[in-house]
Amino acid sequence: xxxxxxxxxxxxxxxxxxxxxxxxxxxxxxxxxxxxxxxxxxxxxxxxxxxxxxxxxxxxxxxxxxxxxxxxxxxxxxxxxxxxxxxxxxxxxxxxxxxxxxxxxxxxxxxxxxxxxxxxxxxxxxxxxxxxxxxxxxxxxxxxxxxxxxxxxxxxxxxxxxxxxxxxxxxxxxxxxxxxxxxxxxxxxxxxxxxxxxxxxxxxxxxxxxxxxxxxxxxxxxxxxxxxxxxxxxxxxxxxxxxxxxxxxxxxxxxxxxxxxxxxxxxxxxxxxxxxxxxxxxxxxxxxxxxxxxxxxxxxxxxxxxxxxxxxxxxxxxxxxxxxxxxxxxxxxxxxxxxxxxxxxxxxxxxxxxxxxxxxxxxxxxxxxxxxxxxxxxxxxxxxxxxxxxxxxxxxxxxxxxxxxxxxxxxxxxxxxxxxxxxxxxxxxxxxxxxxxxxxxxxxxxxxxxxxxxxxxxxxxxxxxxxxxxxxxxxxxxxxxxxxxxxxxxxxxxxxxxxxxxxxxxxxxxxxxxxxxxxxxxxxxxxxxxxxxxxxxxxxxxxxxxxxxxxxxxxxxxxxxxxxxxxxxxxxxxxxxxxxxxxxxxxxxxxxxxxxxxxxxxxxxxxxxxxxxxxxxxxxxxxxxxxxxxxxxxxxxxxxxxxxxxxxxxxxxxxxxxxxxxxxxxxxxxxxxxxxxxxxxxxxxxxxxxxxxxxxxxxxxxxxxxxxxxxxxxxxxxxxxxxxxxxxxxxxxxxxxxxxxxxxxxxxxxxxxxxxxxxx
Numbered sequence: 153x154x155x156x157x158x159x160x161x162x163x164x165x166x167x168x169x170x171x172x173x174x175x176x177x178x179x180x181x182x183x184x185x186x187x188x189x190x191x192x193x194x195x196x197x198x199x200x201x202x203x204x205x206x207x208x209x210x211x212x213x214x215x216x217x218x219x220x221x222x223x224x225x226x227x228x229x230x231x232x233x234x235x236x237x238x239x240x241x242x243x244x245x246x247x248x249x250x251x252x253x254x255x256x257x258x259x260x261x262x263x264x265x266x267x268x269x270x271x272x273x274x275x276x277x278x279x280x281x282x283x284x285x286x287x288x289x290x291x292x293x294x295x296x297x298x299x300x301x302x303x304x305x306x307x308x309x310x311x312x313x314x315x316x317x318x319x320x321x322x323x324x325x326x327x328x329x330x331x332x333x334x335x336x337x338x339x340x341x342x343x344x345x346x347x348x349x350x351x352x353x354x355x356x357x358x359x360x361x362x363x364x365x366x367x368x369x370x371x372x373x374x375x376x377x378x379x380x381x382x383x384x385x386x387x388x389x390x391x392x393x394x395x396x397x398x399x400x401x402x403x404x405x406x407x408x409x410x411x412x413x414x415x416x417x418x419x420x421x422x423x424x425x426x427x428x429x430x431x432x433x434x435x436x437x438x439x440x441x442x443x444x445x446x447x448x449x450x451x452x453x454x455x456x457x458x459x460x461x462x463x464x465x466x467x468x469x470x471x472x473x474x475x476x477x478x479x480x481x482x483x484x485x486x487x488x489x490x491x492x493x494x495x496x497x498x499x500x501x502x503x504x505x506x507x508x509x510x511x512x513x514x515x516x517x518x519x520x521x522x523x524x525x526x527x528x529x530x531x532x533x534x535x536x537x538x539x540x541x542x543x544x545x546x547x548x549x550x551x552x553x554x555x556x557x558x559x560x561x562x563x564x565x566x567x568x569x570x571x572x573x574x575x576x577x578x579x580x581x582x583x584x585x586x587x588x589x590x591x592x593x594x595x596x597x598x599x600x601x602x603x604x605x606x607x608x609x610x611x612x613x614x615x616x617x618x619x620x621x622x623x624x625x626x627x628x629x630x631x632x633x634x635x636x637x638x639x640x641x642x643x644x645x646x647x648x649x650x651x652x653x654x655x656x657x658x659x660x661x662x663x664x665x666x667x668x669x670x671x672x673x674x675x676x677x678x679x680x681x682x683x684x685x686x687x688x689x690x691x692x693x694x695x696x697x698x699x700x701x702x703x704x705x706x707x708x709x710x711x712x713x714x715x716x717x718x719x720x721x722x723x724x725x726x727x728x729x730x731x732x733x734x735x736x737x738x739x740x741x742x743x744x745x746x747x748x749x750x751x752x753x754x755x756x757x758x759x760x761x762x763x764x765x766x767x768x769x770x771x772x773x774x775x776x777x778x779x780x781x782x783x784x785x786x787x788x789x790x791x792x793x794x795x796x797x798x799x800x801x802x803x804x805x806x807x808x809x810x811x812x813x814x815x816x817x818x819x820x821x822x823x824x825x826x827x828x829x830x831x832x833x834x835x836x837x838x839x840x841x842x843x844x845x846x847x848x849x850x851x852x853x854x855x856x857x858x859x860x861x862x863x864x865x866x867x868x869x870x871x872x873x874x875x876x877x878x879x880x881x882x883x884x885x886x887x888x889x890x891x892x893x894x895x896x897x898x899x900x901x902x903x904x905x906x907x908x909x910x911x912x
Contacts, residue, residue, distance in 0.1 A: 299367025
């Protein structure tokens with residue numbers, strides 16, 4: 153037995169020595185040459201650069217496995233084989249094909265361009281099965297957002313010469329799954345019907361073919377939950393929670409049923425709001441008045457956020473840009489009330505070290521920097537950063553604007569990084585519109601908002617209708633002479649036919665202006681206009697009876713305005729007022745002084761789709777050593793005072809409604825209107841309005857042979873009406889009905905107006 157175990161030990165030692173010797177022998181093997189075969193497009197040098205082994209490297213299994221992983225990782229190769237013979241390494245590769253063409257068949261819901269953007273595959277890209285699988289998944293997810301959960305996609309690969317392939321996705325879009333039912337559990341305070349108005353998902357209805365809100369979209373459920381939280385949090389339910397949200401396919405597969413499981417919780421009131429400050433030398437500001445919440449109001453998270461924002465803005469304006477406000481809630485469960493404490497702390501003082509701008513491949517840096525209200529070295533100010541971001545967005549040059557803050561090289565410094573994504577700023581538009589005033593009209597325009605990347609605006613426009621023919625070309629230069637000054641120059645040729653006044657006015661000339669903004673958001677504009685104005689008298693068929701031969705009008709204008717409206721075209725909040733003065737008499741044939749004062753105010757009720765608008769204007773024109781001609785007088789009616797024709801109010805040649813309007817030297821007009829979508833499905837984009845318009849036109853300094861004195865009165869006109877506005881895919885559609893409830897016998901009326909506009 154002893155001899156047996158001794159034999160075993162000796163044999164084991166010999167085997168260990170043998171394997172050690174082999175390992176040492178292999179470790180001493182060096183790669184003498186690397187041969188690459190099978191590559192058609194990728195050259196040898198590129199392949200060698202991908203791998204970590206080279207001639208002279210040690211030949212080990214670990215090195216060979218690593219080289220295989222490195223080559224597969226590039227995505228260039230379908231197969232890779234490595235062999236060794238007498239220290240010569242041979243790498244045999246088979247390259248992946250290249251995409252020659254990407255196509256789609258059977259897609260009706262989405263255009264090819266949209267699908268191409270979604271899958272992120274491009275011509276001449278490396279083809280692989282993994283990329284195709286990822287592309288199929290992306291397309292299926294896209295169709296799910298439109299309620300199509302049965303979409304099937306079959307990829308077809310056509311092999312071509314030279315390791316190239318055509319890839320075609322055959323798409324069966326499948327049926328459209330709509331939302332058949334929406335239900336809520338746990339809502340004791342608000343009804344299902346009320347909550348259905350809040351969320352973006354809608355039950356299917358026959359008229360919802362114009363929207364996609366009734367198409368089931370799982371991602372939309374999260375938006376719906378957010379909408380519900382906002383709704384409850386603004387009505388005192390501070391502990392509201394969405395416990396569950398889910399959509400299930402109905403057993404008959406006719407659509408989806410959506411369920412929301414809610415926990416409303418108690419409703420809390422604000423019992424008191426206190427302000428505690430640790431800021432030194434804090435100015436005497438009544439912060440409590442900046443919070444739009446009264447004691448014993450229901451808790452409202454939006455009003456609280458607005459109050460905190462108001463305090464932050466007030467502190468920033470006073471030079472306390474680094475203050476922080478932290479709300480503290482003391483909840484009294486027994487009385488369902490909240491004692492709110494707002495703690496104002498000094499915060500950490502930071503300064504701007506660098507302002508970095510990226511992504512502006514076309515727009516000059518200077519164009520962006522001049523919109524930033526901070527410079528390097530300024531104190532960090534979030535309010536100014538937000539305003540700067542808004543200014544850059546309002547340029548309209550960029551698809552996306554992202555502003556990020558990152559630490560600087562020192563603890564009290566920060567870098568402001570602004571990344572922009574350029575978008576097309578040129579616009580070619582063709583418009584077709586119809587209204588009861590202008591009837592059919594067409595518009596054609598070419599404009600460039602960012603000419604040569606310098607922020608200049610160039611335009612060319614042509615507008616034609618039965619009553620108007622307008623041509624204009626112009627250039628606008630913001631920050632003229634590198635100052636807060638906007639300059640513009642325009643050429644124009646306009647023709648206006650006013651059948652109510654039996655006249656046609658032709659004007660040809662140019663205008664130039666310079667404007668600048670000043671403190672408190674005021675804007676000043678100076679302008680000069682030189683034009684030749686010809687007035688033609690027309691018969692009942694709009695044929696020319698006579699002409700004044702044309703007169704030269706040389707005028708200097710000034711306008712001061714302030715505009716805080718959230719939207720110039722369809723405002724919901726803010727105000728606007730402007731005073732315009734025009735002096736004609738710098739040479740030329742016409743001498744007068746004209747003044748027009750305009751103002752408007754809009755208010756949107758919190759959490760209610762109701763907007764109140766009030767507007768008014770007053771105008772006066774006075775001749776300088778001469779009477780005011782008919783061409784230069786004011787005319788009133790139409791869209792300023794609805795219910796009347798375009799020149800339906802004011803003095804006329806005779807005391808009857810069929811006589812021609814002669815205009816007036818004075819006028820005023822106003823409007824009070826309500827606009828809302830209450831009672832109408834929000835996803836349709838339809839809003840209703842009720843309004844009352846009023847105004848008057850008077851004052852003719854002309855011979856009594858040219859007008860009826862009895863029609864030159866200051867009598868007030870009033871109309872009342874209603875209307876609908878629908879934002880359709882082909883443009884805004886407006887219907888307005890107005891009835892003149894206070895009028896004169898010689899006024900011309902227009903009860904209904906319809907307008908359809910489109911730009912494409």
